[in-house]
Amino acid sequence: xxxxxxxxxxxxxxxxxxxxxxxxxxxxxxxxxxxxxxxxxxxxxxxxxxxxxxxxxxxxxxxxxxxxxxxxxxxxxxxxxxxxxxxxxxxxxxxxxxxxxxxxxxxxxxxxxxxxxxxxxxxxxxxxxxxxxxxxxxxxxxxxxxxxxxxxxxxxxxxxxxxxxxxxxxxxxxxxxxxxxxxxxxxxxxxxxxxxxxxxxxxxxxxxxxxxxxxxxxxxxxxxxxxxxxxxxxxxxxxxxxxxxxxxxxxxxxxxxxxxxxxxxxxxxxxxxxxxxxxxxxxxxxxxxxxxxxxxxxxxxxxxxxxxxxxxxxxxxxxxxxxxxxxxxxxxxxxxxxxxxxxxxxxxxxxxxxxxxxxxxxxxxxxxxxxxxxxxxxxxxxxxxxxxxxxxxxxxxxxxxxxxxxx
Numbered sequence: 584x585x586x587x588x589x590x591x592x593x594x595x596x597x598x599x600x601x602x603x604x605x606x607x608x609x610x611x612x613x614x615x616x617x618x619x620x621x622x623x624x625x626x627x628x629x630x631x632x633x634x635x636x637x638x639x640x641x642x643x644x645x646x647x648x649x650x651x652x653x654x655x656x657x658x659x660x661x662x663x664x665x666x667x668x669x670x671x672x673x674x675x676x677x678x679x680x681x682x683x684x685x686x687x688x689x690x691x692x693x694x695x696x697x698x699x700x701x702x703x704x705x706x707x708x709x710x711x712x713x714x715x716x717x718x719x720x721x722x723x724x725x726x727x728x729x730x731x732x733x734x735x736x737x738x739x740x741x742x743x744x745x746x747x748x749x750x751x752x753x754x755x756x757x758x759x760x761x762x763x764x765x766x767x768x769x770x771x772x773x774x775x776x777x778x779x780x781x782x783x784x785x786x787x788x789x790x791x792x793x794x795x796x797x798x799x800x801x802x803x804x805x806x807x808x809x810x811x812x813x814x815x816x817x818x819x820x821x822x823x824x825x826x827x828x829x830x831x832x833x834x835x836x837x838x839x840x841x842x843x844x845x846x847x848x849x850x851x852x853x854x855x856x857x858x859x860x861x862x863x864x865x866x867x868x869x870x871x872x873x874x875x876x877x878x879x880x881x882x883x884x885x886x887x888x889x890x891x892x893x894x895x896x897x898x899x900x901x902x903x904x905x906x907x908x909x910x911x912x913x914x915x916x917x918x919x920x921x922x923x924x925x926x927x928x929x930x931x932x933x934x935x936x937x938x939x940x941x942x943x944x945x946x947x948x949x950x951x952x953x954x955x956x957x958x959x960x961x962x963x964x965x966x967x968x969x970x971x972x973x974x975x976x977x978x979x980x981x982x983x984x985x986x987x988x989x990x
Contacts, residue, residue, distance in 0.1 A: 614967075616960070617960045617963045617964060617967070618960075618964060620956055620957060620960035621957060621958075621959070621960025621961035621962075621963060621964050622961075622964070623957065624764075624957040624958055624960070624961040625961040625964055625965070628715065628762065628765070629764065629765050629766060629958075629961060630765070630766065630767060630770065630965075631765060631767055632761075632762050632763065632764065632765025632767060633761075633763065633765050633767060633768060633930035634763055634764060634765055634766065634767075634768060634769070634928045634930055634944075635763055635928070635930055636717070636760040636761050636762065636763035637760065637761040638719075638758070638759075638760055639699070639701065639710060639712075639758070639759055639760075639761070640699075640700045640701050640756060640757070640758050641697035641698060641699060641700050641710050641711070641712070641756065641757050641759075642697065642698060642700040642755065642756045642757075643693060643696060643697055643698070643753075643754055643755075644698060645696065646693045646696070646753055646754065647693065647696075648666070648693075648752075649668075649691065650665060650666065651663075651664075651665050651666070651667070651668035651689055651691075651692070652665065653665065653670070654687070657670055657686075657687055660672050660673075661686050661687060662741040662742050662744075662745045663687070663745070664745045664748050664749055665749065666748070666749045666751075667692055667693055667694060667748060667749075667754075668688070668689030668691060668692035668693075668694075669685065669687065669688050669689065669692050669694050670685070670686045670687035670688075671683050671684065671685060671686060671718065671741040671744065671745065672684055672686045672741060673740055673741045677953065677955045677956070677957050677958070681735060681740065682717050682735060683717065683718045683734065683735050683739065683740070683741050683744060684715060684716065684717055684718070684762075685712055685713065685714050685715065685716050685718065685759075686714060687714065688711075688712070688713075688714065693754065694711060694712055694757075695711050696711070697709075697710060697711050697712070697757060698710060700756060712757065712759050713761075715761075715762045716759045716760065716761055716762065717735070717759060717760040717761075717762070718734050718735065718744070718757070718759050719734050719735055719736050719758045719759055719760060720732065720733075720734040720735075720736045720737070720756075720757070720758040721733050721734050721744070721748065721754065721756075721757050721758075722754070722755040722756045722757075723747075723748065723751030723752075723753060723754045723755055724751060724752060724753050724755060725750055725751050725752055726752050730755075731747050731750060731751050732747075733747040733748060734758070736758075764955075764958055765930075766941065766944060766958075766962055766965070767930065768928060768929050768930035768931060768932055768938065768939075769928060769938070769939050769940060769941050769943075769944040769962075770941065770965075771932055772845060772924075772929065772932040772938035772939060772940055773913075773914060773940040773941050775845050775849075775932060775934065775938075776845055776848055776849050776852065776913060776920075776924075776940055777910055777913050777914070778849075779845065779846060779848075779849025779850070779852075779853075779934070780849045780852040780853045780856060780909070780913050781853075781856075781906070781909065781910070782849075782853075783849065783850060783853035784852070784853035784854075784856040784857055784860055784909060785860065785906070785909075787853075787857060788856065788857050788859075788860030788861045788864060788905075789860065789864050789902065791857070791861050792860070792861045792862075792864035792865045792868060793864075793868070793890060793895075795808065795809065795861070795865060796865050796868045796869060797868065797886070797890055797894065798886070812857070812858050812861055812862070813858070813862075815857065815858045816858035816859065816862070819918075820855060820916060820918045820919040821918040821919060821922070823851055823854060823855045823919045824851060824918060824919035824920070824921065824922030824923055825922060826851070826854070827847055827848070827850065827851030827854075827919065827922060827923040828922055828923065831847055831850045831851060831854075831923075832847060834850070835847045835850070835935075838935070839935075840935040842925075842936075842937060843922075843923055843924055843925040843937040844923075844924065844934065844935050844936055844937055845924060845932060845933070845934050845935075845936065845937075845938055846934050846935060847923045847924065848919075848920050848923040848924035848940075851919055851920075851923045852912075852913055852916065852919065852920070855912070855916070855919060856909045856912060856913070859905065859908050859909055859912060860905050860906075860908075860909055863901065863902075863904060863905030863908060864898070864901065864902055864905050866901060867898040867900070867901020867902055867904070867905070868894060868898050868901075870898075870901070871894050871897045871898050875893050875894065875897060876889055876893070876894065879892075879893045899984050900980075900981035900984050900985055903977050903980055903981055903984075904977060904981065906977070907973050907974065907977040910973055911970050911973065913940075914940070914941065914942065914966055914969060914970065915942055915966065915970075916940070916942060917940070917942040917943050917945075917946050920939075920940055920942070920943050921943060921946070924937055924938055924939065924940070924943065925937035925938070925939070926939060926943060926946065926947050926950075927939070927947075928944060928947055941962050941965060941966055942966065944962055945959045945962050945963065
């Protein structure tokens with residue numbers, strides 16, 4: 584009997600270790616793939632830049648010619664124009680298209696003296712190319728009066744473009760694009776969504792947990808409510824998205840918001856978060872010793888005073904954990920937000936307009952005809968880093984609160 588039990592326990596332990604090892608290896612493989620694919624794309628420029636490139640056309644009213652010397656700090660990959668004091672590099676984007684980017688501009692270069700040539704309110708105002716901008720087309724004139732055209736539009740590389748550029752006497756116009764592929768708008772939209780979702784979900788979830796745990800008497804009705812909460816936690820997120828469109832959209836329309844918006848996404852997420860918050864807060868309230876309640880009531884405190892001055896402070900570490908779970912759910916959610924916030928990447932998000940969170944941004948760049956694995960992996964690294972920072976912050980705060988309460 585003992586030998587048989589040892590064999591069964593050994594087999595059970597073997598499969599337990601096997602499953603644990605497989606899970607660990609899969610996680611390591613996922614992290615390794617994401618980091619290896621996205622580390623080169625991840626940068627401060629990616630965080631700060633807009634996703635959509637801006638197109639500009641500039642021209643020159645006056646040009647002062649001089650000779651420039653290539654600075655020593657520029658690498659061999661920088662193709663330098665000694666006539667105009669500007670350096671370019673060749674790049675290939677994720678769609679395998681060749682690009683020519685500005686990598687250096689001398690302070691005295693004529694490229695710092697251009698004006699906006701696009702008709703509009705800012706026509707004629709100073710507008711110059713910046714480092715990182717993509718050169719599309721440059722038009723110039725040589726000594727014989729012949730027009731010289733150059734840039735990626737004409738299949739030039741940096742080397743051939745600089746040769747043409749140095750053969751010109753004057754420049755006529757420049758068409759360029761600003762760097763794109765940034766996630767600043769989606770990052771701001773994610774923070775806005777977190778704020779709106781918690782604004783609605785936290786008060787309702789915490790007070791509902793307090794009622795069910797501390798105030799409500801055992802009854803069939805209260806048991807029914809708790810079963811409904813458990814059932815709500817198992818509803819697929821895409822159903823919540825449909826619910827947001829059907830039920831919550833008229834509420835946002837009352838505030839003159841037409842179409843999908845961050846507000847609609849936040850209200851939908853708040854409904855999704857209620858089961859998570861209620862259950863987590865309930866568990867943190869339950870573990871508070873009954874002696875705390877008895878001692879507070881015996882000293883003459885009312886039930887309300889006991890809840891808000893004794894129980895809630897003692898349960899604060901658990902409430903912080905509930906907030907962490909809620910924020911992590913918001914950051915990682917995509918299906919419900921596709922219906923309520925949309926999939927258009929908005930570089931200047933507003934509460935009453937559609938936008939994409941970081942997770943939906945990944946879905947958007949991967950749904951194109953040419954999926955951008957590099958940018959999607961870089962955003963994944965940011966999401967993982969955010970969740971890690973949140974976990975460490977909550978654990979640190981919980982530890983300090985526990986020490987304070989223990990003291």
